[in-house]
Amino acid sequence: METPNLGYVGVFDVDGTLMTKAMEEGYGTPAALEAARFVREYFDRNGTFTVATAQTAEMLMSSEVHDASVARGFVRPRPKLGGVPERRYYLKPESIPVRVPFTDAKAIMSMGTGCHILQPEDWYLEHQSYKKRLGVNWRENALNLLGIIDDAGEFREYLAPIELAENYENGKTDVMPLEYRIQFNFEDRETKDRIKNGIQTTLNGIRQILAIDGFDIRNSALHASVFGDIHKNLRIVDESNAAIGKFQFYLMPRYASKEEMVDEMLSVLPKGEMIEDLLIAGDMPPDLRAGCFAGRALRATFILVGGSPLAPYFNRESEWFGKPHAGEGLEFVTSNLIQTGRPGFDVLERAGVPMRLFVNGDVAYPGLTGPETIAAFLKDEKKPSLF
Numbered sequence: 001m002e003t004p005n006l007g008y009v010g011v012f013d014v015d016g017t018l019m020t021k022a023m024e025e026g027y028g029t030p031a032a033l034e035a036a037r038f039v040r041e042y043f044d045r046n047g048t049f050t051v052a053t054a055q056t057a058e059m060l061m062s063s064e065v066h067d068a069s070v071a072r073g074f075v076r077p078r079p080k081l082g083g084v085p086e087r088r089y090y091l092k093p094e095s096i097p098v099r100v101p102f103t104d105a106k107a108i109m110s111m112g113t114g115c116h117i118l119q120p121e122d123w124y125l126e127h128q129s130y131k132k133r134l135g136v137n138w139r140e141n142a143l144n145l146l147g148i149i150d151d152a153g154e155f156r157e158y159l160a161p162i163e164l165a166e167n168y169e170n171g172k173t174d175v176m177p178l179e180y181r182i183q184f185n186f187e188d189r190e191t192k193d194r195i196k197n198g199i200q201t202t203l204n205g206i207r208q209i210l211a212i213d214g215f216d217i218r219n220s221a222l223h224a225s226v227f228g229d230i231h232k233n234l235r236i237v238d239e240s241n242a243a244i245g246k247f248q249f250y251l252m253p254r255y256a257s258k259e260e261m262v263d264e265m266l267s268v269l270p271k272g273e274m275i276e277d278l279l280i281a282g283d284m285p286p287d288l289r290a291g292c293f294a295g296r297a298l299r300a301t302f303i304l305v306g307g308s309p310l311a312p313y314f315n316r317e318s319e320w321f322g323k324p325h326a327g328e329g330l331e332f333v334t335s336n337l338i339q340t341g342r343p344g345f346d347v348l349e350r351a352g353v354p355m356r357l358f359v360n361g362d363v364a365y366p367g368l369t370g371p372e373t374i375a376a377f378l379k380d381e382k383k384p385s386l387f
Helices: 030-046 063-071 097-102 128-134 138-149 165-169 189-210 258-268 285-293 370-379
Strands: 008-012 047-053 082-084 087-089 107-110 114-118 124-126 182-186 235-238 247-252 275-282 297-304 337-339 345-350 353-360
Touching: 008 030, 008 258, 030 047, 030 097, 030 370, 047 258, 047 275, 107 258, 114 128, 114 258, 128 258, 138 182, 138 189, 182 189, 189 235, 189 247, 258 275, 258 285, 275 285, 275 370, 285 297, 285 345, 285 353, 297 370
Parallel strands: 008 047, 008 275, 047 107, 275 297, 297 353
Antiparallel strands: 082 087, 107 114, 114 124, 182 247, 235 247, 337 345, 345 353
């Protein structure tokens, strides 16, 4: 078997990282778009460009590649990227300048539609062993369980519009419901926390009951919804960003986190060989865990890009350094950071995990957007190095 020459491997989040909100809404700066293009061209030239994102796989495929993938078994329909919410229509991804830099990546790791690898003939093949880990009929079973534990409809009241197929068909949303993700949207943090804690507490109670020795599930009201051990295959991922008024979380399979996805794909792509150079970049909590712990490489770097709501929590000059973010502790990172002597650059050293460089973009390259941070790092000839 031929060993692939992956070169420098890049794993990039999309929203807030390669594409800022301003870029998506049409008022981003030319410098930000040029930086995103530079990043893509750099990795196409020097290695392997991949994405790990909350966007669905079809949103990241050019029209021709999508058509070729559908002809070979890909089932998700074209994304409606044109127009505005409530009035969506199909627009080729490659015709949208801000989307070109992350279209047709070597691998798509999607929190909701699984992992897909671009084939030499330019079509995407879903990674089957990872698909099995996510669970057969996961969405159907998860919704069944949600219906049983939420007989009053309190939780389901906050389901996002994307959860109804008719909204896609009518142009209200841009994609069909996702196979491995159920999204909840809220107007404020308090309501989000209340519903999230309510679902988590209920799931914990179910797991405790089903763990009782001798419990006969055949006599339980839960019987109809536990096929495939769905009660064991659920996790909550919070994707809130208070800075832009976004309060939401996802219900997902146990192994559907970015950390799990990236770790899986970075073990598959090199076909048993060690990756020499790895760069992971993102801006949100799921990116943080993936960037700090996923993958194995001789030289690895995680960039927390400029504009990330997490940046103050890793800035030693900030009052927020080391404090919890959105109720989640960050000591698993901050307690393991070693200063390099240059602000914004630390070494992350944790037992059982190879050292990697941790870059806080807002400190290392002040005033730059997500894609500009990554481009600045790649061009920086004086940046600290682990070796």
